[in-house]
Amino acid sequence: xxxxxxxxxxxxxxxxxxxxxxxxxxxxxxxxxxxxxxxxxxxxxxxxxxxxxxxxxxxxxxxxxxxxxxxxxxxxxxxxxxxxxxxxxxxxxxxxxxxxxxxxxxxxxxxxxxxxxxxxxxxxxxxxxxxxxxxxxxxxxxxxxxxxxxxxxxxxxxxxxxxxxxxxxxxxxxxxxxxxxxxxxxxxxxxxxxxxxxxxxxxxxxxxxxxxxxxxxxxxxxxxxxxxxxxxxxxxxxxxxxxxxxxxxxxxxxxxxxxxxxxxxxxxxxxxxxxxxxxxxxxxxxxxxxxxxxxxxxxxxxxxxxxxxxxxxxxxxxxxxxxxxxxxxxxxxxxxxxxxxxxxxxxxxxxxxxxxxxxxxxxxxxxxxxxxxxxxxxxxxxxxxxxxxxxxxxxxxxxxxxxxxxxxxxxxxxxxxxxxxxxxxxxxxxxxxxxxxxxxxxxxxxxxxxxxxxx
Amino acid sequence: xxxxxxxxxxxxxxxxxxxxxxxxxxxxxxxxxxxxxxxxxxxxxxxxxxxxxxxxxxxxxxxxxxxxxxxxxxxxxxxxxxxxxxxxxxxxxxxxxxxxxxxxxxxxxxxxxxxxxxxxxxxx
Numbered sequence: 001x002x003x004x005x006x007x008x009x010x011x012x013x014x015x016x017x018x019x020x021x022x023x024x025x026x027x028x029x030x031x032x033x034x035x036x037x038x039x040x041x042x043x044x045x046x047x048x049x050x051x052x053x054x055x056x057x058x059x060x061x062x063x064x065x066x067x068x069x070x071x072x073x074x075x076x077x078x079x080x081x082x083x084x085x086x087x088x089x090x091x092x093x094x095x096x097x098x099x100x101x102x103x104x105x106x107x108x109x110x111x112x113x114x115x116x117x118x119x120x121x122x123x124x125x126x127x128x129x130x131x132x133x134x135x136x137x138x139x140x141x142x143x144x145x146x147x148x149x150x151x152x153x154x155x156x157x158x159x160x161x162x163x164x165x166x167x168x169x170x171x172x173x174x175x176x177x178x179x180x181x182x183x184x185x186x187x188x189x190x191x192x193x194x195x196x197x198x199x200x201x202x203x204x205x206x207x208x209x210x211x212x213x214x215x216x217x218x219x220x221x222x223x224x225x226x227x228x229x230x231x232x233x234x235x236x237x238x239x240x241x242x243x244x245x246x247x248x249x250x251x252x253x254x255x256x257x258x259x260x261x262x263x264x265x266x267x268x269x270x271x272x273x274x275x276x277x278x279x280x281x282x283x284x285x286x287x288x289x290x291x292x293x294x295x296x297x298x299x300x301x302x303x304x305x306x307x308x309x310x311x312x313x314x315x316x317x318x319x320x321x322x323x324x325x326x327x328x329x330x331x332x333x334x335x336x337x338x339x340x341x342x343x344x345x346x347x348x349x350x351x352x353x354x355x356x357x358x359x360x361x362x363x364x365x366x367x368x369x370x371x372x373x374x375x376x377x378x379x380x381x382x383x384x385x386x387x388x389x390x391x392x393x394x395x396x397x398x399x400x401x402x403x404x405x406x407x408x409x410x411x412x413x414x415x416x417x418x419x420x421x422x423x424x425x426x427x428x429x430x431x432x433x434x435x436x437x438x439x440x441x442x443x444x445x446x447x448x449x450x451x452x453x454x455x
Numbered sequence: 456x457x458x459x460x461x462x463x464x465x466x467x468x469x470x471x472x473x474x475x476x477x478x479x480x481x482x483x484x485x486x487x488x489x490x491x492x493x494x495x496x497x498x499x500x501x502x503x504x505x506x507x508x509x510x511x512x513x514x515x516x517x518x519x520x521x522x523x524x525x526x527x528x529x530x531x532x533x534x535x536x537x538x539x540x541x542x543x544x545x546x547x548x549x550x551x552x553x554x555x556x557x558x559x560x561x562x563x564x565x566x567x568x569x570x571x572x573x574x575x576x577x578x579x
Contacts, residue, residue, distance in 0.1 A: 219543030223565035
């Protein structure tokens with residue numbers, strides 16, 4: 001009796017393959033351990049067979065074991081990955097089982113068919129080998145595919161991780177940028193507010209300079225309004241007295257005086273009105289509306305206000321003013337508040353310059369500030385209005401000439417000038433009115449600002 | 456009494472003439488008018504021999520009232536003319552500047568002619 005080497009080998013290989021295919025598919029782990037135990041059992045059975053030389057008995061155990069495995073694989077859906085291997089071994093097992101059964105139960109029949117059975121066995125072996133090779137191939141392919149899938153999964157996981165990481169970075173950057181944007185917007189707002197505040201304080205500073213001039217300018221007409229009206233009341237009493245006395249001629253003369261007084265009252269009332277309006281025009285919010293404006297009247301008003309303002313601050317100061325107005329200018333379309341501010345600014349500068357020079361030169365120096373207006377017509381028929389503001393003051397040193405229109409540039413002692421006057425004036429003339437503001441000066445001799453406004 | 460009024464406002468003349476018409480008519484007061492400090496100095500140099508009372512504005516183009524005051528007081532005329540400042544600037548600074556330069560009185564605009572008349576009569 002030969003040893004059951006082949007059944008043992010079949011059993012072990014079958015079980016191993018099943019374990020391996022189960023590992024690959026990752027299904028039914030409980031079967032895996034059962035199969036491992038089966039392998040141990042096969043080893044023990046084979047060992048017993050060697051020791052006990054019980055080949056005839058164990059042969060049937062091998063058949064039962066192999067059939068059991070085959071039955072499990074073919075009937076349990078979770079074992080479908082082992083079907084191929086079972087299919088490979090099945091014909092051999094069937095032939096061997098039949099051959100063994102025939103040999104032991106029907107020895108006569110066995111002898112007659114043993115040759116056929118041997119051939120069948122051979123075919124079964126060939127079949128098994130072919131199937132085995134095929135199964136191996138498929139398994140390798142499946143293994144490759146699995147590894148490929150794993151690689152892809154890994155790659156996908158890495159990509160996902162990188163994506164998540166990138167998203168975090170992007171979110172961080174976005175937050176950072178948003179924060180920066182908000183900070184910038186905030187500082188822009190603050191700068192705008194500061195700019196408005198500065199323009200406002202420049203306006204208020206020049207208004208402050210104006211106030212003293214305005215006070216003087218307004219007290220003078222008021223003086224006349226009050227006194228001419230009071231004196232008129234007295235004259236009325238007198239007139240009545242003369243009429244009672246029958247002194248008709250004298251009464252008429254007094255009536256004539258009263259009439260003149262009333263027209264003076266009205267004249268000075270209008271004067272005060274114009275001054276207040278001018279002040280309001282300067283302080284109120286700029287409407288930016290251009291309107292037909294009498295440039296000569298504007299220049300006259302602001303020259304006087306500026307002069308009185310300076311004298312209110314410095315009693316000893318005086319200057320001769322000269323005005324040369326071209327009456328043919330008529331009214332031109334400008335923003336009167338804006339042009340008023342420019343004029344006030346240039347006049348204030350002119351008076352400041354002559355006052356500074358007066359301090360240096362003493363009594364021999366005759367301070368002069370003049371304003372000249374002129375209508376200019378070009379050969380092309382364009383009409384410009386020119387305003388020239390001249391002073392024989394300290395002049396502007398050559399080295400600061402290119403800075404005088406820059407914001408915050410000032411030559412005045414700190415706290416006395418905002419450094420915005422000329423810069424605002426320049427903007428008003430060039431941007432606001434499409435005109436030109438130019439300067440001609442000689443240090444210690446004169447300064448001459450020229451405004452040119454297109455009509 | 457001769458009074459020189461110095462003011463650059465032309466209507467000052469007719470105002471004074473009307474306000475003091477009784478005094479002028481009676482010959483009690485004689486008024487002269489100058490529209491600037493320079494003009495006033497010229498008048499004073501010609502009319503030195505007459506006793507003159509000067510009423511001067513402060514804010515005028517050219518020579519200011521304070522300068523005029525200074526120059527008059529520097530001339531040391533005999534008898535020293537009485538100088539009263541009339542100004543729209545009633546502030547303490549202006550007042551003390553005028554007083555320091557030797558002003559004899561100080562009135563603010565709008566002028567109260569009753570007060571002015573009183574003061575003038577007291578001087579006379």
